[in-house]
Amino acid sequence: MDTATPTAPSAAPPAPRGVIRRLQSRQGREDPFPLYEEIRRAGPVVSLGPHALLVTGFADCLQILTDRIWQVPDHTWRAARGLDTDGPSRNVLLTLPRLNPPAHGQARRLQSGPFTTAALERLRPTVRRLVRTHLDRLDAELTEYGRADFIDMVARALPVAVMCEILGLPTEDRALIARYSLETAALTEPFATPAQTAVADAAAAEFHAYVMTLLNARALSPGTDLMSQWLTHERSRTGPVPPDELAAHIVFLVGAGAETTSSLFATAVQAFEKHPDQARWLATHPEALPQAVEELTRWDPSVQNAVRVPTQDTTLAGTAVPAGTLVHALVAAANRDPAQFRDPHTLDFQRPPQRNLAFGAGFHYCLGAPLARLNAAEFLPELLRRFPALRTAGPATRTPGLNLRTFLTLPITRSRPVLAAAIAQTGGAT
Template identity: 35%
Template sequence: MDAAEALTLLMSPQGRVDPYPTYERLREHGPVVQALPGLYVVTGYAEADELLRDPRLGVLDDALRDQVWPNWRESPAVSSIARSMLRTNPPDHSRMRRLAAGAFSPRRIAGMRDVVRAQAEELLDGMRDRAGDGAPVDVLADFAYPLPVGVICALLGVPATDRPLFRRWAGDLTGVLEPEITVEELAVADAGAAELRAYFAELVAARRRTPADDLTTALVQVHDTDGERLTGDELLANLVVLLVAGFETTTNLLGNGLVVLLRHPGAAAALRADPGLAPAYVEELLRYDSPVQLTTRTTTAPVRCGGLDLPAGSTALLLLGAANRDPRRFPDPQRFDPTRDQAHPLSFGAGPHYCLGAGLARLEAQLAFPLLLRRLPELALAGTPRHRTRLTLRGYQTLPVTLGTPAVADRGTPAGAHPGTP
């Protein structure tokens, strides 16, 4: 199978649901391979890391987008993403990122530990109540979605009563992040984007009337004080992206990771016994089944990487999920091994666009997995979980589980755990 055929397979519904075999077919052609004219596919860890950090590569900007998609401004989904820090290059990207960075500082995230843990405990109590008759519950709907959406909404100042609205809107919008999208899928994404933009327009107006101690108020005040630092379109676009990115990736991390743990009972037992192992487990879960599988970059100047010359204007499809299983970087990469040396996966990217909320996602996962395993020691899959047919954001559609016999509530620092561990 040549690289073009493998790429076609990867974009198919079958390839999206389980991309890992196709990654290996692409890897056979080298860490960087030209799959189509102007399109280079990257499966190597070192090569992907290098290109993510290279200033000669950037995300698709307005000028290039105009060439490939002249009517993109008419799409609420595409324009929302395009006006955010997710799809802008320096200096605009740096300007917008700095405005939000304070909310995700290491000190601010560390200070959220008790709040995140309390929310997780409350959600687990609710799961137990709903499973009182032994019926399966959907851990995505009851835990993996409401935990991160609650955390990011608290940062943004979104009322708790509104949080159930966002899962469908965000799920629809993120279809636009896929490498290929149909007209019908774009229409769905546009509808989700329109709902989110309308919601945040109302929230912005409310924060103008009544400021609060939240990120939305802070960004509104920046815009109102100096529109050149943050335009109106950028304000709404970044609020939408901060919300969506704040829970979509973490929801998938929690869902994907829980399935891996339940399929590796020995590893789950070790984490249950010692929650202090959680940071290493989360890194390996990120590597093993990344919630973000790919990103793209465009060369603004000729670049040589992986033995190939990429001319200016080339597109590099960086398969992060493949890079995370590069045997040159990770021995026996198909094996889940939380005891391996620190993985440093590329799941959150690298370079200027490294995920702003990576630290928060790690904190949530490091707290959530030990709590799930200790509070629900008989937790088990209820049938085969069903993946979404998405490649960029990899996760499950539903994740039914049974809870078994409840354990004694495990609140506070577990016995034998080091202070400060989950």
Template identity: 35%
Template sequence: MDAADAMAYLFSPQGRVDPYPAYERLRAHGPVVEIAPGLYVATGYAAIDEVLRDPRYEVTHEELTQHPVAGWAESPAVASLTGSMLRANPPDHGRMRQLVAGAFTPRRVAAMRDVVTAQATALVAEMARRGRDGATLDVMDEFAYPLPIGVICALLGVPEADREAFRGWTVDFAAVLEPEISDAELAVADRGAVALRDYFRDLVEARRRAPADDLTTALVQAHDAEAGRLTGDELLANLVILLAAGFETTTNLLGNGLVVLLRHPRHAAALRDDPALAGEYVEELLRIDSPVQVTSRKATVPVTPGGVPVPAGGRVLLLLGAGNRDPERFAEPSRFDPTRPHNQPLSFGGGPHYCLGAALARLEAQVAFPLLLRELPGLALAGEPRHRTRLTLRGYATLPVTVDADQHHRVVVPVPAGERGTPTGAGSGTP
């Protein structure tokens, strides 16, 4: 299969649900390959890491698809994306990021552990109550969505009563992050963006009238205190992105990671018995099935990532999920092994755009997984989880489980072929 055909398969519904076979087909052509004039794809860990950190690249506002989408330039979703720090380049990127970074310092994140633990404990207790008679529960509904939403909304100062609506709006809006999007998908993303911007416009006005100890108030005050620090459009765009990035990625980490653990019960048992292992477990869960699979950069001058000449203006699609399974970087990369040494997944990016909320996402996962395994010892898959047909933000639409160990209607979901093998280290084994 040539590189263009492999990319076509990757963007198909089947490829989006399971991108890893397409990654290997692309990898066969080298760590970086040109798939269309001026458009390149990177699958190699070293090449992706190089591009992420090299100041000769910038984030791009352009579509990566070869098929232009009607209304792209006028899209509210695109405006929310390009007006935020996520798609800003120097000097605007540093100016906006500095205003937000104070909320995500190591000290502030560490101080949130008690808040995260309290929210996670309450959610797990409710799961135990609802599932005590053998009822099938959806982890995405019961835990993986509510925990990150609760945490990021607490940071932003969103009232608890308003949080439920955010799930649908943000899932719709996140379609704009896909490397290829249809007219219909962009229309859905626009509806989500409009709803989010309208909500935050009202919240901004509320915080002007009554300031609070939250990130929204801090950004409003930065906007109002000094002209040029943050425009009105940037204020709204960054609130939208902070919400979307603040829970979508962590939701996917929790869902993807739990499935891996439930398919590797000996590893799950080791983590249940020793929560101190959570740090290395979370790194391997990030690597084996990254919640963020794709990002992109544009070269500002001629460059040679992975030894491949890319002209100025060339766009490079960085397949983070492929880099995380690069055999040149990780031995037996398709095998789940939380004892893997020197494990540094690309899942949160790198360089100036390294995810601001990475430490908070890690904290939530490090709290959540041992808690779920300890408090729900009968936790088991109750059917085949169903992925969303999204490539950039990889996660499950549904994740059915039971929590009552005495129930006998549970099904055994096999480990995918790419994740089989004999893991090493304490508590190793396969299902």
């Protein structure tokens, strides 16, 4: 890609004062949407320092994600700015969201196998079994203690278990892998503090070494599992993919798959409680679950931001954007753009189907979107059916990230039958 350092700062109006700090505050993490509206009011494109921009409009974010002149800030872009490319961040720069064509296409072809429709249909019975065992554990915990941490017991544990099945990671290590998944979340954070980066780097290095051990064992004694297949995958021209690169992909896939899905599940629990009319409607219209999942992801997406850089001077919403400028496409704000969505702040499971940017768009469209939808389709109806009296038992805590909006804890109980009463009124869950 063009590595040009922007020659002139963008002429965009400044972002509202202290907006990143306010987004990082406890209140901002809990509810960033009023702050996104503040940014939107300041202009469709606002500047964050001389060479970075924030964009909130749906059409503008879509343009950034799909127009070929926009690329992700990759190894070359970082090197041209003297940013670290050889330390712990080296492995992140090998993963899909940091690759541009042609390397991106090659890496994506390698990894697409487990996420095809046919592969996911084969996986469905496994997901169903894992949903059942995790909800059994939750049931036992709630029966014994009256309350449980939804994130630890189910929301993170279940998608980690699914990713372990897909990738062939040992079942007995799921708790360790769940910790890696959580701790590496800050790797993709554009505004992580040095302390958060240090935790993420340490966890990523440990996880990488762990995966390398597994890959080395598979190389000595190949099986029919995914890692063995990937080790022998021949890239056109360049031959087999080095194990180091495979390990980087696996580390990224676990976090990308688990943290996002965990956030979706926890968001659903909170949304069902805060919007009992919507939960009631969904409980009596199970066929509408796919559209409800789209609406949940539009309304509060796990990934809030995508970063891109134009490879040539361009304009965005009438604002000149010099080549090389780092642009944050705030997809969570785009999903609530009033120019695109009627009554955008309202959660409405009956909203007519309409494209949103929760899973991105273009080349980097989420590889795991069909898996996220499968997990949700298997998990949410079972949750509603088996735990109609579920409610939160205290405030949630969230990770510090602004990009990945996920949870640390969400205490739950089932003592006050909010959903049960709602569902009983309308005659049954499924």
